[in-house]
Structures are given as C-alpha cells and as structure tokens.
Amino acid sequence: MRSLIVALAFVAFxxxxxxxxxxxxxxxxxxxxxxxxxTSFRADYEKCYEKVIDSNVLVLLSTSKGERRxxxxxxxxxxxxxxxxxxxxxxxxxxxxxxSGYYLDKDESGLLLSDHEYSALLYNQKGILKAHNTGVLxxxxxxxxxxx
Amino acid sequence: xxxxxxxxxxxxxxWPAAGGQWSARSGPFGLGALPSxxxxxxxxxxxxxxxxxxxxxQDGTGxxxxxxxxPGFSTTRGSIGGRLGIxxxxxxxxxxxCIGITEHDASSFHDAISNTPANVSLTIEVR
Numbered sequence: 001m002r003s004l005i006v007a008l009a010f011v012a013f014x015x016x017x018x019x020x021x022x023x024x025x026x027x028x029x030x031x032x033x034x035x036x037x038x039t040s041f042r043a044d045y046e047k048c049y050e051k052v053i054d055s056n057v058l059v060l061l062s063t064s065k066g067e068r069r070x071x072x073x074x075x076x077x078x079x080x081x082x083x084x085x086x087x088x089x090x091x092x093x094x095x096x097x098x099x100s101g102y103y104l105d106k107d108e109s110g111l112l113l114s115d116h117e118y119s120a121l122l123y124n125q126k127g128i129l130k131a132h133n134t135g136v137l138x139x140x141x142x143x144x145x146x147x148x
Numbered sequence: 149x150x151x152x153x154x155x156x157x158x159x160x161x162x163w164p165a166a167g168g169q170w171s172a173r174s175g176p177f178g179l180g181a182l183p184s185x186x187x188x189x190x191x192x193x194x195x196x197x198x199x200x201x202x203x204x205x206q207d208g209t210g211x212x213x214x215x216x217x218x219p220g221f222s223t224t225r226g227s228i229g230g231r232l233g234i235x236x237x238x239x240x241x242x243x244x245x246c247i248g249i250t251e252h253d254a255s256s257f258h259d260a261i262s263n264t265p266a267n268v269s270l271t272i273e274v275r
Contacts, residue, residue: 031180031181031183051241053176053242055176078230079230079243079244080202080244082178083240083242084239084240088177089180100179102179
C-alpha cells in the first residue's frame with residue numbers, strides 16, 4: 001500500500017512538472033540549413049554566418065498556418081519593432097515541416113504544443129525562458145518580459 | 149535573368165547594368181533572411197534619399213531611403229510582419245528580412261534606382 005502511494009505521488013509530481021517545465025534544450029534551423037541551439041544562438045549564428053548577433057527568440061507553435069493567434073502575433077510587429085527588440089521569430093507546426101525562415105521540426109513542435117492549438121515561448125539572449133503562454137504578446141509585453 | 153542580384157551567403161548586392169555593387173545583409177531579425185527567389189522592384193515607389201526617414205533605414209551619413217520589393221512567388225513574407233524592401237541598414241545591425249545596405253554612404257544605390265526611367269521594370273533575384 002505504501003509503495004502504491006509513493007508511486008502515485010511520483011506520477012502526480014511528474015504530471016505536474018510536465019505542464020510547468022519549459023524546454024531548456026531547443027534546436028531550430030533556418031532556410032539556409034544552419035542549426036541553432038536556444039542557449040548558444042550567438043555562437044551558432046557566428047559559426048554559420050561569420051557575424052555576431054545577439055538576439056532574443058520568440059518561438060511560435062501552431063497546429064495550422066492559418067491559426068488566428070499566430071498571424072496576429074506576427075502582425076503585431078513591424079520591421080523596426082523586430083530590430084528594436086532584437087527579436088527573431090521561430091515557427092513550428094505539428095502537421096508539416098515548413099523550412100522557411102527559422103523553423104522547428106514537426107515532432108518537436110507537436111511535443112511542445114501538447115494539446116494546445118497555439119503556444120508562444122519567449123527566450124532572452126541567454127536562452128532563458130521568459131514567457132510561455134497561449135495568447136498574443138504585444139511589443140510592450142515583450143519589452144517588459146525581456147527587461148526582467 | 150534578373151536585373152539585380154543579392155547573394156545572402158556573400159552579402160553582395162549587385163547591379164551589373166548600373167555598374168554597381170554594395171555590401172548588404174538580410175536578417176536575422178523577425179522571420180529571418182529573405183526567401184530565395186525573384187522579386188519585382190517597386191521602381192515608382194522609391195522614397196527620396198532623406199534624413200526624414202526612420203533610423204533603421206538610414207546610412208552612416210544620416211540619410212536613408214526605402215525601395216519596396218514584391219515576391220514573384222507564393223509566400224506570406226511581406227504580407228505579414230512588415231513590408232519587404234531595400235534600404236540602408238541603420239539602427240541595430242541587421243534587418244527583419246529586408247535587404248539592408250551596409251555601406252557608410254548608400255547614395256550610389258539610390259542614384260542608380262532614381263536614374264532608371266520610371267517605365268522600366270526591374271527585378272532582383274535573391275539567392
């Protein structure tokens with residue numbers, strides 16, 4: 001009986017964690033074939049392009065390209081905003097691999113989406129997760145999150 | 149064959165008929181570098197070379213311009229996340245998908261566009 005309780009407690013703990021733990025290892029690619037790790041984007045970018053860029057990363061995951069929040073999120077910014085925030089956008093779909101821009105593979109996108117239709121993860125330049133939610137982030141939201 | 153070419157790997161914007169080439173880059177911000185393909189240059193929508201333009205579009209002299217470009221292939225780029233174009237790479241180094249000229253003085257590119265007759269259609273191949 002006691003071992004059953006311990007086992008149930010462990011299952012409950014793992015289940016709780018699976019909703020709150022964000023991925024600390026996240027690899028993505030770009031259309032030129034370069035691979036980046038979220039924790040070493042600067043070094044990976046320099047290795048691939050021989051240029052140094054510090055960048056924050058917003059990962060947008062969805063179950064379709066037409067997902068309303070996905071397109072609203074991308075439309076939230078103009079090109080100057082992206083530059084001011086040093087922000088790159090990584091897209092991932094769980095139903096197809098789209099190798100345009102920065103992209104995440106299909107299986108990893110599915111795992112991160114879990115049972116959601118849309119999810120956004122914001123990482124700072126050190127690869128630390130600053131936000132993980134299912135809503136649209138404004139310019140001010142992101143600027144504030146990256147300051148903290 | 150396109151009139152202009154931009155090679156992402158070398159960062160070279162070239163216009164053989166105008167006898168010019170310029171250092172440039174595309175990305176890394178926003179959705180990243182421009183997708184490869186042929187674009188139409190909005191020859192008749194070129195802005196003046198002026199200080200009255202956003203810092204992100206200014207060169208080292210404080211002047212800048214914006215030349216819109218339109219993809220001739222299927223993509224959502226340019227319809228969401230900002231217009232696509234060619235401009236001096238001001239402000240933070242790098243662009244959100246435009247072609248940013250990294251020369252201190254980008255006026256020679258603006259001159260080349262402005263001196264092209266308005267009825268001439270121009271294309272650029274990004275590769």
